[in-house]
Amino acid sequence: MRAGEDSPAAESLALRTLIRRQLRLGLLASGLLVVLLGPLPLVFTALRDTGARPGSALIVWAVLGVAVYPALVVIGRWYVVRAERNERDTADLAERA
Template sequence: MSGGREDTAPAARPRRKRVVLADSRAPVTVLRTVIELEEQTSWAEEVVRGFIRTQFWTAVRLAGIVVVVFGSLPLVFFLVPELSEVSVAGVSLPWLLLGVMPFPLLFGVGYWYNVLAERHERDFVDMVEK
């Protein structure tokens, strides 16, 4: 062991990063549209209202499909009483359709709504960014 100083390399300074708050390369129309949406101008309110209306009517249509399917089952069993006597794996068809079918049907309709809602959102964003 020597009593002298050990040679150590100076610590490397971290590289500086440039922070940019706004992307100056964005088209002026995109910035103008975003500003109008933030300021809630009459045009922006109409665009948002149209987006909400689209989402709402998508939900109403899919809910209508569910109501028609589930509402028609009792009518079908009433009009065709022979169907109520059919059994599948020891379970009567009405119990099977009304007790088991709602779960996969509702899951499918919910998934379908999610796909459509995301598509509407992408369309809205694409419209705003153009």
């Protein structure tokens, strides 16, 4: 085998490791979204009738329209950074093998 040429077994192992790490990361990010944003419908259901109190409808829409997006952006950014790190680490591991 020539220098710099990876064996198929090492490439296969690196690919399986990457897929496993990316799956775990995706499940973790999805779990965070479910835990943080999933209870919102229950909270809104527990509120009194929004028609009876004029300010409560504004609060619901403010939470849905404004407060949810920073959580989505932060979790999305965290996911992308970690996914790129996983790919970089796997590429480094494959090069060393």
